[in-house]
Amino acid sequence: MSRAEIHKAGLLCVRAGKVLLCRNHKSPALMLPGGKIEKGETPEEALRREVAEELSGAAVTGVWFVGTYDHEAGAAERAAGWRSIRVELFGGELEGEPRPSAELAAVEWFGEEGDAGRLAPSLRHTIFTDLIARRILPWGGGRYT
Numbered sequence: 001m002s003r004a005e006i007h008k009a010g011l012l013c014v015r016a017g018k019v020l021l022c023r024n025h026k027s028p029a030l031m032l033p034g035g036k037i038e039k040g041e042t043p044e045e046a047l048r049r050e051v052a053e054e055l056s057g058a059a060v061t062g063v064w065f066v067g068t069y070d071h072e073a074g075a076a077e078r079a080a081g082w083r084s085i086r087v088e089l090f091g092g093e094l095e096g097e098p099r100p101s102a103e104l105a106a107v108e109w110f111g112e113e114g115d116a117g118r119l120a121p122s123l124r125h126t127i128f129t130d131l132i133a134r135r136i137l138p139w140g141g142g143r144y145t
Helices: 043-054 075-079 121-133
Strands: 005-012 018-024 034-036 060-072 084-094 104-110
Touching: 005 043, 034 043, 043 060, 043 084, 060 121, 084 121
Parallel strands: 005 084
Antiparallel strands: 005 034, 018 104, 060 084
């Protein structure tokens, strides 16, 4: 993998038809909990580590592989020299109520009625589109193309 691609593991956690999303201090865009896969880690190991770091020690349970998604990097990633993003997405549940750690500005449950313009481009144009088409995410989908 070259410097041009950032490889992440992400968590799809859905409760009552809403997806858990987070926002860091560097960007206003909402994204999935998770983060970069470090050398020597499997994507699932990275997911568990990142979720524990980002969501104040929360643990992921019932992990299952959803898919791999490639997309052009968002503005924050491009500013850091990345051109594309690859997300290894896993579904799962969280024990307890997620709370943002110091590296996150906020967490929120995002529903179908939420402002799609607040989403990271990979979520809006690639990931949510696929999850809706596969009926993993029970939304109408017209806004996510």
